[in-house]
Amino acid sequence: MLKFTEDHEWLNIEDGVATVGITDHAQNALGDIVFVELPEVSADFNKGDDAAVVESVKAASEVYAPISGTITEINTVLEGKPDNVNSSPMDDGWFFKMTVADASELESFMDETAYGEYVAGLE
Amino acid sequence: MTDETLLKRPLYDLHVSAGGKMVPFAGYSMPVQYPLGIMKEHLHCREKAGLFDVSHMGQCYIRSVNAGDPAKALEKLMPGALAVLKPGKMRLTLLLNDEGGIEDDLMVTRTFDADETLYVVVNAACKDKDYSIIEDKLGSQVVIERLDEHALLALQGPQAESILAEFAPEVAGLSFMESTMVTLEGTICRVSRCGYTGEDGYEISVPQEEASAFAERLLRHDDVEWIGLGARDSLRLEAGLCLSGHDFNADTSPVEANLNFVLGKKRREAGDFPGGARILAELANGALKKLVGILPGGRAPAREGAEIADMDGNIIGIVTSGGFGPTMGAPVAMGYVPADFAADGTDIQLIVRGKPLPAKVAKTPFVAQRYKRKKIS
Numbered sequence: 001m002l003k004f005t006e007d008h009e010w011l012n013i014e015d016g017v018a019t020v021g022i023t024d025h026a027q028n029a030l031g032d033i034v035f036v037e038l039p040e041v042s043a044d045f046n047k048g049d050d051a052a053v054v055e056s057v058k059a060a061s062e063v064y065a066p067i068s069g070t071i072t073e074i075n076t077v078l079e080g081k082p083d084n085v086n087s088s089p090m091d092d093g094w095f096f097k098m099t100v101a102d103a104s105e106l107e108s109f110m111d112e113t114a115y116g117e118y119v120a121g122l123e
Numbered sequence: 124m125t126d127e128t129l130l131k132r133p134l135y136d137l138h139v140s141a142g143g144k145m146v147p148f149a150g151y152s153m154p155v156q157y158p159l160g161i162m163k164e165h166l167h168c169r170e171k172a173g174l175f176d177v178s179h180m181g182q183c184y185i186r187s188v189n190a191g192d193p194a195k196a197l198e199k200l201m202p203g204a205l206a207v208l209k210p211g212k213m214r215l216t217l218l219l220n221d222e223g224g225i226e227d228d229l230m231v232t233r234t235f236d237a238d239e240t241l242y243v244v245v246n247a248a249c250k251d252k253d254y255s256i257i258e259d260k261l262g263s264q265v266v267i268e269r270l271d272e273h274a275l276l277a278l279q280g281p282q283a284e285s286i287l288a289e290f291a292p293e294v295a296g297l298s299f300m301e302s303t304m305v306t307l308e309g310t311i312c313r314v315s316r317c318g319y320t321g322e323d324g325y326e327i328s329v330p331q332e333e334a335s336a337f338a339e340r341l342l343r344h345d346d347v348e349w350i351g352l353g354a355r356d357s358l359r360l361e362a363g364l365c366l367s368g369h370d371f372n373a374d375t376s377p378v379e380a381n382l383n384f385v386l387g388k389k390r391r392e393a394g395d396f397p398g399g400a401r402i403l404a405e406l407a408n409g410a411l412k413k414l415v416g417i418l419p420g421g422r423a424p425a426r427e428g429a430e431i432a433d434m435d436g437n438i439i440g441i442v443t444s445g446g447f448g449p450t451m452g453a454p455v456a457m458g459y460v461p462a463d464f465a466a467d468g469t470d471i472q473l474i475v476r477g478k479p480l481p482a483k484v485a486k487t488p489f490v491a492q493r494y495k496r497k498k499i500s
Contacts, residue, residue, distance in 0.1 A: 031156060031160050031161055031162075031353075032160050032161055032162035032163075032449075034162075034422070034424065034447040034454075035422045035423050035424060035447070035454070037423065037476070053476065055423070055424055055447070056161070056447075057161040057162055057165070057353060057354075057357055057446060057447045057449065058155070058156075058161060058353050058356075058446070059426075060424070060426060079422070082422075
C-alpha cells in the first residue's frame with residue numbers, strides 16, 4: 001500500500017512495516033543531494049518528529065517521521081551514495097523502515113493519484 | 124518581502140525562459156539555479172565556461188570633483204594602494220569603518236579616462252550603504268555616477284578566454300586584474316579579467332539594452348551554460364574567497380579576515396586608513412581570532428552559523444560559510460577560530476545539529492585558483 005504525505009514523503013506499507021522516502025517532486029525541489037543523515041535503528045518516533053536530514057549543495061532539510069513507530073532498518077547505502085535519492089527516489093533512495101504503531105495515522109494520507117493532483121496544484 | 128517588491132535586472136526574462144529558479148537576493152529577484160542543477164553547473168564552470176548574471180552588484184564611476192586623484196581620496200576609507208593604480212589595472216580593496224571593521228569589499232579599476240576616473244564594483248547588499256559612506260565622507264572630493272543601467276555578466280572557466288576572444292581577440296591579452304573597453308557585437312563594453320570562482324575569466328559590463336542579446340549570443344556556444352547564484356557560492360567557497368557580510372562584517376578587521384594582501388605596503392607603513400592603530404597592532408602581534416579554511420572529516424556539511432569546538436568540546440568559534448564542494452567531492456567550510464587554533468591541520472569539532480563532528484583547519488583555497496597572471500618578464 002503506497003501512501004503520500006503533504007510533506008512530500010512516501011510510505012510503502014507491507015506487513016505492518018512502512019518503508020519511507022521522499023518523492024520525486026521533493027528530490028527535484030531540493031536539487032543535488034550530497035548527504036543524508038539517517039536515524040538509529042530501534043529509535044522511536046512520534047508522528048512529525050525530525051527523523052532524518054537531507055542536504056543538498058545549498059541547504060539542509062528535515063525529513064519527518066510520517067507516522068509514529070520504531071525504526072527497524074535504515075538504507076545505509078545512502079551514506080556513500082546520497083545521490084540515489086535524486087536518481088531513484090521511490091526505490092534505491094528509500095530512507096528508513098519503521099513499524100506502524102497506530103494504523104489510524106495512515107488514514108489522512110493520499111494515494112498516488114491524489115498526490116499527483118496535490119503536486120499539480122502546487123505548480 | 125513579496126515578489127512584487129523585488130527589483131528585476133535586465134536579464135530577468137532571459138533567466139525565466141531558461142528555466143532559472145528565481146529567488147530573492149539582496150532585494151533583487153535573481154536565479155539561484157537552472158535546470159542543470161547546482162552540482163552540474165559548478166562542475167561545468169570548472170571544466171568549460173559558465174555564464175553568470177551578477178547585474179545585482181553595484182557598478183559606478185567615481186570621479187574627482189576637484190581635479191584631484193579620486194583614488195587618493197578613496198584611500199582615506201580603504202587600506203589598499205589605490206593611488207598607484209595605472210590605467211587599466213584593478214585591485215580588490217576594503218571599505219573600512221573607523222574601528223577598522225570591514226563594511227564591504229569592492230573592486231576598484233583605474234579607467235583610461237584622462238581625469239583618472241575609477242570604475243568600482245560593490246556588493247549588491249551593500250551598495251546603498253557603500254555609496255552613502257563614500258558620499259558622506261568624501262563628498263567634497265568625489266562624485267559617484269551609478270551605472271544602474273548596465274548589466275554585469277561574468278564568463279568564468281578554462282574556456283572563457285577562447286570563447287570571449289571569438290568576439291574580441293584582444294581580451295586574450297588582458298592579464299588577471301586588468302580591465303579595458305572592448306567592442307563586443309557592436310557594443311562598447313567594459314571587460315575585466317577577474318571573477319569570483321577561482322577560475323580564469325572575465326566580468327563584462329554591458330549596457331542593459333544590449334545585455335540579453337549578448338548573453339544569448341554567448342549561450343549559443345556549446346561550452347557555455349548559465350550558472351546560478353547557488354553554484355557561484357560553492358565555486359567561491361572552494362576558491363577560498365570571502366562573502367561580504369558573512370565571512371567578514373563591520374566588526375571584523377582585515378587581519379582577522381585573513382585579507383592582509385589587500386593592505387598596501389606603504390599604506391601599512393603609514394597606517395593612514397580607518398582603524399589604522401588596531402590593524403597595525405594586529406599585524407604586529409596577531410589578531411585574537413582568524414578566518415580559516417575547514418575540512419569536515421565526514422560527509423556532513425557544516426553550514427553558516429555552526430559552532431566550532433575544541434577537542435574538549437569548548438565552543439571556540441563559528442562557521443561563516445559552509446556547504447558541499449562539488450569539485451572537492453566533500454564538504455568545505457570557512458570560519459573564525461582563536462589564533463591558537465588557526466594553524467593548518469589543527470583538530471577541531473563542528474557542532475552540526477547538536478552533534479560534534481571531527482574536522483581540521485585547512486589551507487585555502489581548497490581548489491587551486493587558475494588566474495591568468497601577468498608573466499614576470
